[in-house]
Amino acid sequence: MTLSYTQATPAPLASARRVVIKISSSLLVDGAREEVRHDWLAGFIKDVVACRNAGQDIILVTSGAVALGRRVLKLPPGPLRLEESQAAAACGQIRLAHAYQEALALHSVAVAQILLTPSDTEERRSYLNVRATLRNLLGLGVIPIINENDTVTTPALRFTDNDQLAARVAAMMEADVLLLLSDTEGFYTADPGLDPTAQFIPEVRAITPEIAAMAGETRSGTGRGGMKAKLVAARIAMKAGCAMAIARGSLAHPVQALRDGGRCTWFLPEHSPVAAWKIWIAGSLNPQGVLNIDAGAAQALQQGKSLLAAGVVAVTGAFERGDPVSVRIQNGAEIARGLIAYNGDEARKIMGHKSEAFEHLLGYSSREEMIHRDDLALV
Numbered sequence: 001m002t003l004s005y006t007q008a009t010p011a012p013l014a015s016a017r018r019v020v021i022k023i024s025s026s027l028l029v030d031g032a033r034e035e036v037r038h039d040w041l042a043g044f045i046k047d048v049v050a051c052r053n054a055g056q057d058i059i060l061v062t063s064g065a066v067a068l069g070r071r072v073l074k075l076p077p078g079p080l081r082l083e084e085s086q087a088a089a090a091c092g093q094i095r096l097a098h099a100y101q102e103a104l105a106l107h108s109v110a111v112a113q114i115l116l117t118p119s120d121t122e123e124r125r126s127y128l129n130v131r132a133t134l135r136n137l138l139g140l141g142v143i144p145i146i147n148e149n150d151t152v153t154t155p156a157l158r159f160t161d162n163d164q165l166a167a168r169v170a171a172m173m174e175a176d177v178l179l180l181l182s183d184t185e186g187f188y189t190a191d192p193g194l195d196p197t198a199q200f201i202p203e204v205r206a207i208t209p210e211i212a213a214m215a216g217e218t219r220s221g222t223g224r225g226g227m228k229a230k231l232v233a234a235r236i237a238m239k240a241g242c243a244m245a246i247a248r249g250s251l252a253h254p255v256q257a258l259r260d261g262g263r264c265t266w267f268l269p270e271h272s273p274v275a276a277w278k279i280w281i282a283g284s285l286n287p288q289g290v291l292n293i294d295a296g297a298a299q300a301l302q303q304g305k306s307l308l309a310a311g312v313v314a315v316t317g318a319f320e321r322g323d324p325v326s327v328r329i330q331n332g333a334e335i336a337r338g339l340i341a342y343n344g345d346e347a348r349k350i351m352g353h354k355s356e357a358f359e360h361l362l363g364y365s366s367r368e369e370m371i372h373r374d375d376l377a378l379v
């Protein structure tokens, strides 16, 4: 079999609107001294700030808490018991966040720390809250720093690794690009450390069984993720319409290098994040309720606007906030599907009203859109 892998597409990073960057422990923490590599961090943060100043939203997913906490607790080298790694994460996370805070403060950029568990990206209520908080932080110009909440998770209940966590964050936040920075420069047909004939693959457009078979079991010294883990992350990202790169992060300016078209492997999705999200809303969800809307609201939806409560004339079904619902015009024809921002009882109370009346009707003021246009797909 002759394999020929070429890169047809220019680097998607320059045109991305929102970028999630995952930093592995092996980049950030000097394994022998168990200390933050401040010089490396300063160069990396300079790149991050340049992206942000160019108008891109940046979210960092960083490992390193356990690696930094080991030293504080004087734990011996080698594998840790669960309670030791939970304690190490608790001690190391403060240092980790502090290192980013200091590096970003030099550029007058504020940082926010968010620690997640798998249920936070899977359970609807937490998912919506995390998403809203991250959107707010980005709107305020803050750079969110995310890690797994290692002190409360156990092996059965955690993300397999931070590659997967980063991919879930990228999907949840409709990022265009996910960068996995580690000590691996990209994806090869085999482990180049073991097989001298291994070929570098600059671009992957589908994770075929052939690609999956190439992943092997490579691991880096400090983190949990290997090549297989990176492919799991690529699947999650691509399904959400997010392009993912595996790239070497140890350069002085790793993000700038990628912006300039540097060597890496790109995993390129078929659709954009917005299109992938809307395809998912329109096709793969079972509507839990029906909203009938008036002609004015129907016209607004056709123009790409949100569905406001004022245009809703009837609400049927029992549903929770974030559930998928069907939107129909008065003759019953379905024109859209979306994720509703209110539960069934609330929706019935506010339908037909403008937002000024919501406080009186619900007992609290709340958002004007019954379905935000980002969460609405015309069918």
Ligand code: GLU
Pocket (backbone or CB within 6 Å): 024, 025, 062, 063, 064, 065, 066, 067, 089, 147, 148, 150, 160, 161, 162, 163, 222, 223, 224, 225
């Ligand atoms: N969350 C872990 C830490 O910060 C790292 C997990 C991983 O490397 O994938 O130490």
